[in-house]
Amino acid sequence: MSHGRARAGAPGAQFLDPRVLARIDNLELLARTVVDGFLNGLHRAPYLGLSMDFAEHRAYVPGDDTRHLDWRLFARTDRHYVKQYEAETNANVVALVDVSASMSYGSDPDGVTKLDYARYLTACLLHFSRGQRDRVGVVTFDDGIREYVPPSARHMNRCLHVLDHIEAGRPGDMYPALLKATERIGRRGLVLVISDFYEEVDRAIESLRLIRGRGHDLMVFRVMDPAELSLPFDTPTNVEDLETGDQLPIEPKKLKERYDREVASHIAALEETCTSERMDHVLLDTSKPLDLALFRYLTIREKKARVR
Numbered sequence: 001m002s003h004g005r006a007r008a009g010a011p012g013a014q015f016l017d018p019r020v021l022a023r024i025d026n027l028e029l030l031a032r033t034v035v036d037g038f039l040n041g042l043h044r045a046p047y048l049g050l051s052m053d054f055a056e057h058r059a060y061v062p063g064d065d066t067r068h069l070d071w072r073l074f075a076r077t078d079r080h081y082v083k084q085y086e087a088e089t090n091a092n093v094v095a096l097v098d099v100s101a102s103m104s105y106g107s108d109p110d111g112v113t114k115l116d117y118a119r120y121l122t123a124c125l126l127h128f129s130r131g132q133r134d135r136v137g138v139v140t141f142d143d144g145i146r147e148y149v150p151p152s153a154r155h156m157n158r159c160l161h162v163l164d165h166i167e168a169g170r171p172g173d174m175y176p177a178l179l180k181a182t183e184r185i186g187r188r189g190l191v192l193v194i195s196d197f198y199e200e201v202d203r204a205i206e207s208l209r210l211i212r213g214r215g216h217d218l219m220v221f222r223v224m225d226p227a228e229l230s231l232p233f234d235t236p237t238n239v240e241d242l243e244t245g246d247q248l249p250i251e252p253k254k255l256k257e258r259y260d261r262e263v264a265s266h267i268a269a270l271e272e273t274c275t276s277e278r279m280d281h282v283l284l285d286t287s288k289p290l291d292l293a294l295f296r297y298l299t300i301r302e303k304k305a306r307v308r
Contacts, residue, residue: 016289018112021120027160030120031127038294065131092151092189093129093136095122096181096211097163100142100172101242102198107227108287114223115168117286118194121221121293123163125192128297130156138162139184141177142170148184171243174199174207182210190301191216196223198243201269208279218279219300222270226287231259 016034024030060069060080068082097118106113112120126136130153137151138159147162149155174195185191191211197204212218226232233252240247267283274281282296 016291016294018117018120018286018288018290019110021290022112022116027119027123027164028127028157031123031160034120034124034290035128035131035294038291091129091134092185092187093126093134093192094139094151094185094189095126095137095159095192095194096139096141096178097122097166098142098172098174098193098195099140099146099166099168099170100198101168101170102172102196103223104168105196105225105228105242106286107225107232112286113168114196114225114286115166117284118221118223119163119166121223121284121290122192122194123160124290124294125297126156126159128294129190132301135189137185139181140166141172141174141181142168143173144177145180145184148181150184151187151189172198175203175210178207178210182214185214185216188215189217190219192219192221194221194223196228197266197270201266204270205273208274209277212277212279219297220270220274220279220281221293222267222281222283223286224283226285229263229285231256 016038021030021034024033060082064082070081073079073081099115103115103118104113106116122138126138130136133153135151135153136156136159138147138149140146140148140162147166149158149162174197178193193208193211199207208218208220231252233250236249236251238247238249271281271283273279280296280300282293284293
């Protein structure tokens, strides 16, 4: 993680900016700051009620967030009760985080790599899920499983420890890695796949089908650097495949149109398949704030809670 600290609790959307998040050297603080700030922002926006629809009361137990205590009910009964909301599903939520070599890429020296963006995103999603009383776990993978923390109500700190220490360096192969992951996850729940999908699109889709075929709800977060989304170079240069180490000289002006077309085709093919097979897909640019990912996550969680 980057060194230095950002002042926690300061208002403003800047705390969704990955360049600012990189200055917070404590992953738990980062997740709490982002999620709390984001939810507070929703309460001030027209989205009031998103993932916050009241369902019922239950008795307070030590460790519950005191912000959810119903003080009016306490005044009438002299007992502490906590408001529960529709999104409190007590589900298994497991994040599968790609740590293959391609995830180490970052085109902006002042920005973040894809791996750091994935790290921040995963920490925030798991922190939010834990706040909804879900059991959280994490799997890191490249061509196999690197780390596995099984989903549990007590494993948030273990998940953060794994995320804080992940490094990208090995070539990736999603299919065998996700095959092993599905064997370990077990009980049906919500699976989050965070990856740049540096794969042939057909193989990436078959890999995701392994998870969906086991009955899990699946959310796909595709993390890409802005330089990958649209070729930014304008002079001849050498590019290196981070997975193989191969280098190739290119003339960007001649390749840009074809490159942009191929990338758009790859993105569209993955997104269309996810949509048709009931997998939720979110494309993320590492130079952009995390609000799109968090908003989509909350929206989908609300929808699934209402269905249940």
